[in-house]
Amino acid sequence: MFMALQDTLKSSPPENESMKKATSVGVSVTTVFYISCGVLGYAAFGNAAPGNFLTGFGFYEPFWLIDIANLCIIIHLVGAYQVFCQPIFKQVEEWSLKRWPNNNFMKESRPIKLPLFGDYHFSTFKLVWRTGYVITATVVAMIFPFFNGVLGLLGAASFWPLTVYFPIQMHMSRENIRPLCWKWIWLNVLVVACLIISALAAAGSVAAITKQLQTYKPFSSVS
Template sequence: MELETDNIIAHHVDDDSPKRTGTWVSASAHIITAVIGSGVLSLSWAFAQLGWIAGLVSLVLFSAINWYTSILLADCCRDPASGTRCSCYMDAVKYNLGGINTKFCGIAQYVNLVGTTIGYSITSAISMAAIKRSGCFHEEGHAAGCHVKNNMFIIIFGVTEIILSQIPNFNELSWLSVVAAVMSFAYSCIGLGLSIAKVAGGSHPKTSMTGTTIEVDVTKWQKIWSCFEALGDIAFAYAFSTVLDTLKSNPPENEAMKKATVVGVSITTFFYILCGALGYAAFGNAAPGNFLTGFGLYEPYWLIDFANMCIIVHLVGAYQVFCQPVFNKVEDWCLNQWPNNNFIKESRPIKLPLVGECTFSTFRLAWRTAYVIMTTVVAMALPFFNGILGLLGALSFWPLTVYFPIQMHISKENIRPFCWKWIWLNIVVVVCLIISLLAAAGSIAVILKDLYTYKPFTSVS
């Protein structure tokens, strides 16, 4: 969890960040709105692969790990030597661990950021296609094919992001974060409500304690890989190691963040259990990978359309949240490398509606456009919703949620090697590494299987 915090005691050295005014209440809300997002769409599918027992246990286990490591991370928000506030996650790793760990952290964070923007391009396009298909099903009946090619929708999303990416002070448009939070809650609650309505309406599809049945629903290896992929999807749903909050100093920010973590993770886990369990009860072992676009639900079609529109609006803003750090990193690096290059450094002021006066840069236009085109092309080439989510969850869960918080805690507390606490903390690290590797392997296996029958750039919903 990326922490920005205020002074704990007067003599601490601080940075130049704006004054923090957040409380544990605002931090709890920040965690809930950040976590409850596109990851919720695949939870019913994850339950279908794992079954009632393993599905519930996995959700509780991942929430417990996130809660515990976030508690450890909350105590690592300052440089142990000088007391300087850490302005970002990487700073915390630098101050507490240093060396190669800082570079490893940077790689993990930026791979996660780039991968997530690709995943959001895929998800938004699928939702756009679902709106068109929903109208077709309503007019022609549920037995109609109503298949739609996704490429045009991925391109539409990409063009939108190219335009938004040119806003240099996008992070200052705080109202977009509020809109995105409202949208994520809206489509999650609609999906939950529709699942409840389907169950209440007498729908009782096949479910089981172990999920999909071997030799009936899937083959033995499909079951194995799908279960591993489901773990990655759950890990992605709980990914909030890049959440940023601005806590004031009284009470101490680490205490406030711990309280916020308990509240945020508890509410999120309860909501996820409802979505996963009720979605599984509604769809059974045939649960679609995305319970709002897989058309286990057809009516009311206008409500499903509205939910998918909420997904699109949410992801349009969320894409910028994840790509802006990448933009800024590359632009700062280029400016430091070539400070006298006119193409890189020159900019001029322009006025934009709703944004106000900002600067226009030819370099920024070229670089940011190239980045969005790259993510768009990759999304068109590999449009695998569940596989991509599972892989992203697997790649980000272990380093950012488990390894760095635990290792920083060991360093900060000077825990002796091979003492009982050191041993069990490292057991948690190793076990979570194994889980992440299995989840990554499952996701890659499913993506490779899909590639055997899929022709690049011909994705169809």
């Protein structure tokens, strides 16, 4: 009976198609929000556009809307933390084990039983290293509180190579796009256009940070 019912179910799409669809939807939604905030905000307020559209105008009501927005930011940063920090943790831990293979502090791992989760392998080295990394990154962020400027600079530096150049190069290599054909030309025009946009965004972020340095005080927010 179960097999007969299972045969009537629609098979799941291939993983690559699901990932392609999810990526397209995610990038499209992100693009719409970014363009809406950036273009409309600049058109309405020019250089006086606040970095935080929800509270930058001095209004903090309705409170529930601000709380929901902050909750969404927390959820977003938890995911972003895993994406950006886990590769760093892995590289440092693998390098440390190769550098000091006989060090008990580096290779020690004790299993701990957790309710509902089973065995968890606890490492003192990982606890100390990862905790120290998070504390250091937090202190540095508090010392240099140029949130919007630094965020814009990091975004401009990572946008072009990770979002434009490498994906387009991989696409052209996979599809065997011939040099100097129309598709090759337009893809490279897109690469150059995005490079110019990234350079302008980086210049604007550097200018903002330079201006903020004139009134800079450690451990106090300026944006």
